[in-house]
Amino acid sequence: MAENTIPITRSSMPSIEEYVEKIRPIWENHWLTNMGALHQKLTDELKEKERLSNVSLFVNGHMALELAIQVLNLKGEVITSPFTFASTTHAIVRNGLIPIFCDIDPVTYTIDVDKIEALITERTCAIVPVHVYGNICDVEAIKMIAKKHNLKVIYDAAHAFHVQYKGRNIANYGDMSMFSFHATKVFNTIEGGAIIYQDEKYGEKLERIKNFGIRDEEHVDYVGANAKMNEFQAAMGLCNLENLDVEIKRRKEIAERYDMHLREIEGIQLKTEQVNVKSNYSYYPILINSEILNISRDEVCRRLKEKGIGVRKYFYPLTSEYECFRTMFDKQDTPIAKRISENIITLPLYAELSLDSVDLICKTLLQIIHTKAVA
Numbered sequence: 001m002a003e004n005t006i007p008i009t010r011s012s013m014p015s016i017e018e019y020v021e022k023i024r025p026i027w028e029n030h031w032l033t034n035m036g037a038l039h040q041k042l043t044d045e046l047k048e049k050e051r052l053s054n055v056s057l058f059v060n061g062h063m064a065l066e067l068a069i070q071v072l073n074l075k076g077e078v079i080t081s082p083f084t085f086a087s088t089t090h091a092i093v094r095n096g097l098i099p100i101f102c103d104i105d106p107v108t109y110t111i112d113v114d115k116i117e118a119l120i121t122e123r124t125c126a127i128v129p130v131h132v133y134g135n136i137c138d139v140e141a142i143k144m145i146a147k148k149h150n151l152k153v154i155y156d157a158a159h160a161f162h163v164q165y166k167g168r169n170i171a172n173y174g175d176m177s178m179f180s181f182h183a184t185k186v187f188n189t190i191e192g193g194a195i196i197y198q199d200e201k202y203g204e205k206l207e208r209i210k211n212f213g214i215r216d217e218e219h220v221d222y223v224g225a226n227a228k229m230n231e232f233q234a235a236m237g238l239c240n241l242e243n244l245d246v247e248i249k250r251r252k253e254i255a256e257r258y259d260m261h262l263r264e265i266e267g268i269q270l271k272t273e274q275v276n277v278k279s280n281y282s283y284y285p286i287l288i289n290s291e292i293l294n295i296s297r298d299e300v301c302r303r304l305k306e307k308g309i310g311v312r313k314y315f316y317p318l319t320s321e322y323e324c325f326r327t328m329f330d331k332q333d334t335p336i337a338k339r340i341s342e343n344i345i346t347l348p349l350y351a352e353l354s355l356d357s358v359d360l361i362c363k364t365l366l367q368i369i370h371t372k373a374v375a
């Protein structure tokens, strides 16, 4: 077995000089965490450059989501998608809420808005939809459903940093949106995350709940957690934000190169471009049709890995199929999500990936599926 010569992802980093320049002041003021100057600067720059009105930074995306749900004081059932990373469902369940799994759309892989209303009961308090791979949910339909049934909406926007819909930042939809700034995401702060919220009234509680609920030296208002972003994370974010345009431009070139090779291949479904959406090219998923290609998704993955190409079954399994949930909830049927999760592969995509590597990955992939189809 060849060792992986092309990884699935590679974190974007500034030059070491850029980073050192950003952290130098920390050696003068010894302010390492607790909402220091770099934390403030990153908050301000995100607001300005990403055109967001309210931003609250967190130590990671998961804690941001978990605490955002707490701030909204939800009780009962939450309608969500099982085609996601562990974090989304965990954040719901760790808040004592019951996830109700809605099926997904077979083209965008996001929650199927035509199936939401049938799942609403008197216990439903919120919808937690997930933007997937840089595709966005049908935010307008979700807004209408939420309004009609008086539900809160919190988007898991971990994949959707910088994505625009009709010229606006996607995080301006819903009551709140969570961005992840994890090392593997389009924009990273090493680990990190943010909540973007529409109503200013949530700001104070978000700020306190990530710092033990502390208001001031003598007053503690909430049973909070510790989920503060530190100054070294913020410094990394400030550097990476300066390089964001280059990052996304590179990713777009790579995605277009993949498209060029794979667009016409029968049996492979690509991520389709959505109308009015400016993507961030965060992932490059392909959906394998094993009937047409006469080879299973798992076999394709195994053989790509053998050739030194890092690929991932992402997302597989569905969160609703996790061992830890098996005895907790009634099994809900989401046949489309199941089919997608059993046939999806994400290919390597990161700014430093060369176009030659993309050519090699596609050539190898086509060899694998075609030799098998003929055999």
Ligand SMILES: *Cc1c(COP(=O)(O)O)cnc(C)c1O
Binding pocket: 060, 061, 062, 063, 084, 085, 087, 088, 130, 156, 158, 159, 180, 181, 182, 191, 192, 193
């Ligand atoms: C990365 C990710 C998260 C969690 O973010 P962290 O910053 O790693 O805690 C949540 N949801 C989705 C869909 C993700 O991809």
